[in-house]
Amino acid sequence: MRRELLDKRSVEIRGMFGRIAHRYDLLNRVLSLGRDVGWRREIARRVAELGPRRVLDVCAGTGDVALGLAPGPTVVGADFSLPMLARARGKAIRRRRAIGLTAADALLLPFADESVDVVTVAFGVRNFEDLERGLAELVRVLAPGGTLLVLEFSRPAGPLGPLLGWWARAVPPTVGRILSGDREAYAYLPASVGSFADARTMCGILHGLGLGEVEARPLTGGVCTLYQGVRTNRRKEGE
Ligand SMILES: C[S@@+](CC[C@H](N)C(=O)[O-])C[C@H]1O[C@@H](n2cnc3c(N)ncnc32)[C@H](O)[C@@H]1O
Numbered sequence: 001m002r003r004e005l006l007d008k009r010s011v012e013i014r015g016m017f018g019r020i021a022h023r024y025d026l027l028n029r030v031l032s033l034g035r036d037v038g039w040r041r042e043i044a045r046r047v048a049e050l051g052p053r054r055v056l057d058v059c060a061g062t063g064d065v066a067l068g069l070a071p072g073p074t075v076v077g078a079d080f081s082l083p084m085l086a087r088a089r090g091k092a093i094r095r096r097r098a099i100g101l102t103a104a105d106a107l108l109l110p111f112a113d114e115s116v117d118v119v120t121v122a123f124g125v126r127n128f129e130d131l132e133r134g135l136a137e138l139v140r141v142l143a144p145g146g147t148l149l150v151l152e153f154s155r156p157a158g159p160l161g162p163l164l165g166w167w168a169r170a171v172p173p174t175v176g177r178i179l180s181g182d183r184e185a186y187a188y189l190p191a192s193v194g195s196f197a198d199a200r201t202m203c204g205i206l207h208g209l210g211l212g213e214v215e216a217r218p219l220t221g222g223v224c225t226l227y228q229g230v231r232t233n234r235r236k237e238g239e
Contacts, residue, residue, distance in 0.1 A: 006188070006191055006192060006195060008127060008128065008129045008192075009129060010080065010105060010107075010129060013080075013127045013129075014080050014081050016182075016184070016185045016188065017061070017081040017083070017084050017185075018081050018082070018083045018084070019180075019182050019185060020176075020180045020182050020185045020186075021062070021081065021083035021084045021086070021087055022083070022087075022180070023179050023180035023181075024061065024062055024084065024087070024180075025062055025064070025087070026179060027172075027175070027176060027179055027180060027186070030175060030179065031171070031172055031175060031176075031189075035220055035223070036064075037064075038219075038220075039122070039151060039219055039220070039224055039226075040064050040065050040068055040122055040151070041068065042151070042219060042226055043065055043068070043069075043120050043122060043149055043151055043226065044065075044068040044069055046149055046226070046228070047069050047073070047118055047120065047149070048072070050117070050118055050147055051073075052073050052116075052117030052118040052146070052147075053073055053074065053117055054073060054074050054076075054115070054116045054117050054118075055069055055073045055074070055075045055076070055116060055117065055118045055119075055120060056075075056076050056078065056109075056111065056116045056118075056119050056120070056141060057069070057075060057076070057077045057078070057119075057120045057121070057122075058078050058079075058106045058109070058119060058120070058121040058124060058138060059078075059079055059106055059121050059122070059123070059124025059125070059127070060077030060078055060079045060084075060085070060088060060101065061079055061081075061084045061087075061088065061122075061123075061124075062084055062087040062088050062091065063077055063085075063087065063088025063089075063091050063092060063099070063101070064122075065077075065120055065122045066088065066099050066101075067088070067091060067092060067095060067097050067099060069099075069120070070097045070098065070099050071097065071098070073117070073118075074100075075099045075100065076099065076100035076101070076102060077099055077100070077101050077102070078101075078102050078103075078104040078106070078109065079101075079103065079104070080103060080104060080105045080106070082103060085101050085102075085103060088101055089101055106121070106124065106128065106134050106137060106138070107128065107129065107130065107133055107134050107137055108137065109137055109138075109140075109141055111141045112141070113140055113141065114140075114141070114142065114143045114144065114146075115141055115143065116141050116142060116143065116146065117142075117143055117145075117146045117147075118142075118146060118147050118148075118149065119138045119139075119141060119142055119146070119147075119148050119149070120149045120150075120151075121138065121149070121150050121151070122150075122151040122152075123151065123152060123153065123224075124152075125150055125152055126152055126153065126192050126193065126196040127192065131197065131205065132205055132208075132209075135148075135150075135205060135206065135209055136209055139209045139210065139211065139231060142231040143231070144231055144232070144233065145230065145231065145232075146230070146231050147228060147229070147230050147231075148206070148211060148227075148228065148229050148230075148231070149226065149227070149228055150202075150226070150227040150228075151219075151224060151225075151226050151227075152196065152202075152224060152225060152227070153193040153196065153223065153224045153225075154193075154196075154198070154199060154218065154222055154223070154224055154225040155193070155194070155198070155222070156218075156221050156222035156223060157222060160221050160222070161222075164223065165190070165194065168189065168190035168193065168194075169190045172186040172187070172189050172190060173186045173187040173190075176189075199216040199218075199225055199227075202216065202225075202227055203215075203216055203227070206227060206229040207229075209229075210231065210232060210233045211229030211230060211231060211232065212229065212230050212231075212232040213228070213229065213230045214227070214228070214229040215227070215228045215229075
C-alpha cells in the first residue's frame with residue numbers, strides 16, 4: 001500500500017477495524033512482542049499522577065487503555081467501531097470494571113466543551129482523516145488545566161529506524177494475514193506509521209491548539225512516542 005493511496009475516510013477505517021476486531025489483541029501482543037502492554041501502562045501511570053476525576057479515552061478499541069485506568073476516575077471509552085467496542089464491553093464485564101463505552105467519531109465527539117479532566121488516545125490519531133481537526137476536537141472537550149495524552153507510533157532515529165521500517169513492511173502483513181485473515185489491514189499499519197507526523201510536527205500542532213507544557217517522550221527507542229499537553233486557555237466567546 002503506497003503512502004499516497006492511504007484511505008483514511010472514516011467509513012474505510014471503521015470497516016477495517018471492524019474486520020480485525022476478533023484478532024486485534026492477539027496481533028498487538030504478537031507484533032509488539034508484548035511491549036504494547038507496557039506502552040499503555042505508561043499512560044495509566046501518568047493519569048494516576050494527574051489524579052483526574054473524569055477521563056475520556058478516545059479511539060478506545062478493545063478497551064485496554066480505559067480498563068487500565070479504572071477503578072479510580074470516571075472513565076468513558078469512545079470508538080466508532082462497534083465490533084471493537086463489543087470486545088471492550090466483554091472485557092469490562094469479565095474484569096468487573098465499571099467503565100462507560102460509547103460509539104462516537106473522535107472528530108465529532110458527543111461531549112460538552114471543557115467537560116473532562118484528561119483525554120487519552122492510544123494508536124488512534126494517525127488514523128484521523130484530518131489530524132489537526134481531530135486533535136482540536138479532543139482539546140475542545142478538555143477542561144482548562146486538563147491534560148491531553150497521545151500515544152502513537154513513531155519512527156526511531158538512527159539505524160533502528162530503517163530496520164524497523166523494513167520489518168514493519170515485511171512482517172505485519174504476513175502475520176496479520178495468517179492470524180486475522182486480513183492482509184490489507186496489516187499493510188495499512190506500516191503505511192500509516194510511515195506517513196504520520198514526526199514529533200516536531202506533532203508538538204507544533206499541539207502548541208498551535210493552545211496547549212502548554214507540551215512534551216514528546218519516546219518509548220522503546222522511539223518505536224512510539226507519548227505526547228502530552230496541558231490546556232491553558234478557556235474557549236473564547238463565539239469560538
Ligand atoms: C489501533 S486501534 C487502537 C485501540 C486502542 N486505543 C489500543 O490502544 O489498543 C485504533 C482504534 O481507533 C478507532 N478509530 C480510528 N479513527 C477513529 C475516529 N475518527 N473516531 C473514533 N474511533 C476511531 C478504530 O476503530 C480503532 O478501534
